[in-house]
Amino acid sequence: MSLLIKNGMIATASETFDGDIYIEGETIAAIGKNLAATHSGAGKAAKVIDAKGCYVFPGGIDAHTHMNLPFMGTNSSDDFETGTIAGLHGGTTTIIDFAFQAHGGTLDAAYNRWQEMAQGKAAGDYAFHMAVTDFNPKVAAEIKTMTDKHGITSFKIFMAYKGALMVDDRQIVDLMAEVKKHNGLVIAHCENGDMVDQMIADNRAKGNKHPKYHVLSRPPITEAEATGRLMDIAHAGQYPLYIVHMTCDEALDRVREGTRRQQKVYVETCIQYLVLDESLYFQDGFEGSKWVMSPPLRKKEDQEALWAGMNQNLVHTVATDHCPFCMDQKKMGIDDFSKIPNGMPGIEHRMELLFSEGVLKNKISMQKFVDVTSTAPARIFGLAPRKGTIAIGADADLVILDPKVQHTVSAKTHHMNCDYSAFEGWKLTGKIKTTVLRGTIAVDGGKALVGKGFGKYLPRKQSGALL
Ligand code: URP
Ligand code: ZN
Ligand code: ZN
Numbered sequence: 325m326s327l328l329i330k331n332g333m334i335a336t337a338s339e340t341f342d343g344d345i346y347i348e349g350e351t352i353a354a355i356g357k358n359l360a361a362t363h364s365g366a367g368k369a370a371k372v373i374d375a376k377g378c379y380v381f382p383g384g385i386d387a388h389t390h391m392n393l394p395f396m397g398t399n400s401s402d403d404f405e406t407g408t409i410a411g412l413h414g415g416t417t418t419i420i421d422f423a424f425q426a427h428g429g430t431l432d433a434a435y436n437r438w439q440e441m442a443q444g445k446a447a448g449d450y451a452f453h454m455a456v457t458d459f460n461p462k463v464a465a466e467i468k469t470m471t472d473k474h475g476i477t478s479f480k481i482f483m484a485y486k487g488a489l490m491v492d493d494r495q496i497v498d499l500m501a502e503v504k505k506h507n508g509l510v511i512a513h514c515e516n517g518d519m520v521d522q523m524i525a526d527n528r529a530k531g532n533k534h535p536k537y538h539v540l541s542r543p544p545i546t547e548a549e550a551t552g553r554l555m556d557i558a559h560a561g562q563y564p565l566y567i568v569h570m571t572c573d574e575a576l577d578r579v580r581e582g583t584r585r586q587q588k589v590y591v592e593t594c595i596q597y598l599v600l601d602e603s604l605y606f607q608d609g610f611e612g613s614k615w616v617m618s619p620p621l622r623k624k625e626d627q628e629a630l631w632a633g634m635n636q637n638l639v640h641t642v643a644t645d646h647c648p649f650c651m652d653q654k655k656m657g658i659d660d661f662s663k664i665p666n667g668m669p670g671i672e673h674r675m676e677l678l679f680s681e682g683v684l685k686n687k688i689s690m691q692k693f694v695d696v697t698s699t700a701p702a703r704i705f706g707l708a709p710r711k712g713t714i715a716i717g718a719d720a721d722l723v724i725l726d727p728k729v730q731h732t733v734s735a736k737t738h739h740m741n742c743d744y745s746a747f748e749g750w751k752l753t754g755k756i757k758t759t760v761l762r763g764t765i766a767v768d769g770g771k772a773l774v775g776k777g778f779g780k781y782l783p784r785k786q787s788g789a790l791l
Contacts (some may be wrong), residue, residue, distance in 0.1 A: 325763060328359060328366050329722065332375030333679045335690045336382065336714050337699035345380065347461065350504070350762035355659040362460060371765075375514040375724050379696050382713050383417030383721030383761060387701040388568055388643035391421055392441050395710050396665040397656060402741045404441055405776045407646065407671060408448035410739040412772060414672040415723035416780065417761045418449040418711055419646075422480060424489075427458045435474055435579055439736035439781070446779030448761060449721075451707065453511060455480040457488075459495040464502045470606060471506045475783020477706050478566065479503050483550040484515035493557065500563040509704070509787040510558070511566040514550035514575065515542060515619055526661045534613060536605040536613035537661040539620040543777060546573040547619050555587065564588040564789050566704060569645050571597045571682070572622045573629035579638055580687060589705050590639040593630045595674045596621065602687050612742055613654040616664040617645065631687045634696060640697040640704065642678055644670035648742035669742040673733055673752075679725065680752040704790035711782070720763040729755035739772075 330344040333356070343353060346366035351658040351720040367658045372422020379466035390406040411419060421437035425431055431454055439766065442450055454476050457462065470476040481496055482489040491499070500510050523541035532540075551567060555578050558565040569593050570576060570687075582589050602621045605612040615621055633639035647667025657664030675697055682688040688696075710719050730753050735745040759767040 325366060326369045327760070328372045329375050329380055329724065330360065330372060332378055332380035333381050334714060334725065335694050336360070337691050337695040340575065340690055345714065345722065347436045347763045350719060351712065352718050352720050353715055355714065377723045377726065377728070378757065379690070379691055379727060381723050381725070382698040383714060383723055383759065384415045384645050384697045385418045385420070385701040385707065386411060386416045386646065386671055386674060387420045387641055387705055388417045388594065388645045389421045389671060390645070390647040390667065391663070391688050393424070393647060395647070396663070398649065398653045398665055401653065402646070402648050402652050402669070404446040404450065406741040408446045408450065408725065408779055409775065410672040411448050411737050412759050412761065412766045412774070413756070413770070415675040415725070415759050417721040417759060417766070418450065418451070418673055418707065419671070420451045420453055420705055421535050422455045423452045424455045425463070425502065431456070431463060432679050433469055433622070435470065435476065439612065444777045445779065446514060447766070447774050447776060448779045449782055450779050451705070451782040453478045455482070455489070457482065457491065458501055459491055459499045464498065467502050469725070470504050471508050471657050472731035475618045475785070477784045477787055478509045478511050480511045480513070480568070484513055484517040486517035486521040490517040496557055497555070500558065500561055504561070504563050507786045509564055509566055509789055511568055512554050513568055514547055514554055516546045516549045519546045519549065522605055528660065529716055533661055535610060535616055535661050535664060538616045538664065538712055539605045542618060542620050544572040544622065547572060548574035549562060551575040552581070553584040553782060555579065556571065558589070559585060559587050560662050566590040566592065566789070568592050568642070569594050569597070569619065570630070572626040576629055576633055576638060585650050588789065590641070591633070591639045592643050594643050594645045595670055595677050596668065598627055598630055598642070599677060600746070604652045610655070613657060613664045614746060615668055616654070616661070617647070617668050618666045631682070634688055634692060640696065640700045642674065644674050645670035648740055650743045666748045669740045670746060672715060672740050673747055675723070676754060676756060677756045678745065678748070679764050684727070686754055701706065706785035706787050707782060710789055720760055722760040723756055724758040725754055725756050727754045731755050734790050738751070753780045
């Protein structure tokens, strides 16, 4: 199969230029102007797409998703099939999902379990991080197998969810040391689980049930404290670090401190923290449960700090933490905010939201957009140069976006398996027309042309953050 995409505004993390891209099989074979006339293969391409007036940029990499995650007594409602198809509609061609070690279980069992859920099901390409929830000497011995045999080179710890996923500081120190031996990267959910636990208990004791008590039990200081503590632990051992879903200026301040001592730290935020704020929790009734996630949404000032952080190279990636639950599942917490499953749907609209709210509103450049949605996650997580850019020899993962088309986000039209949209009614400018995955047109004009099992597992290399 060969494909010529002509007349596009080709955007990479370093430049935008007009030109054509010629694809043979799964990879990019040529980039240039007027390829139909100047390249013998392109002149005979089996399929030609005219991208005039459209941006063509690298397929998105969502470095933080949870498909079918067993969590808080239920499972996130998108599986690897529905979630990756929704991703493809939104220009995300690769996800990095989290395999979770069970308490008392092995990393190998977690890897096998997540492959069972993903293999033959994912429509988009996928890789795994390993969430280490019970670190001990036996688990330490498995880190090498994960990196060398399975290509899992990043290991996540939770500093929150006390009594469930949370690890203590000693486990963090030991994991960091072990991961460093194998050139891996530790990534972390930073919230002080003990502080949060006490505030939840206090609110429950007072009979406070409303979803707003979720945010009131997780103030920014809980995130900033854990971020600062982790930064110090990593600095002491000279370990690099990736912090997931950062939400607020107070936590970002701890990162600023780290950069003053030249610490190697990478920060992820998620699209919802850039465009939504905590007022959503204070609506009447149970509506606020739709945005119950951890850490919670913050104030408008925090959004500004995150946008600025991107431009200052303090915030490196924009993911989603896609972890949807339908309203029936959310209702598990109708009488107790602490039982509302934490997470929200987002994978389908990350790129269109960031383009519309970020690029078109001059908050970030087109190059920054490409970097935070694709190039940086590919480099940080060992997927480059195969993924994350438009280059000869790279996988032909490409998105064609018409910057003029206006559309409205709605659960009625989205493809995620979730009965509400966290962005219902948002009017966006810029719509994805076509998504190409490894040279195959995966979505075109709102129709998925690939399905179950088209996605490939991506064993990852050492993090580019360490090279
Ligand atoms: O609320 C969230 N973020 N749910 C998913 C699990 C996690 O903390 O990443
Ligand atoms: Zn988390
Ligand atoms: Zn998460």
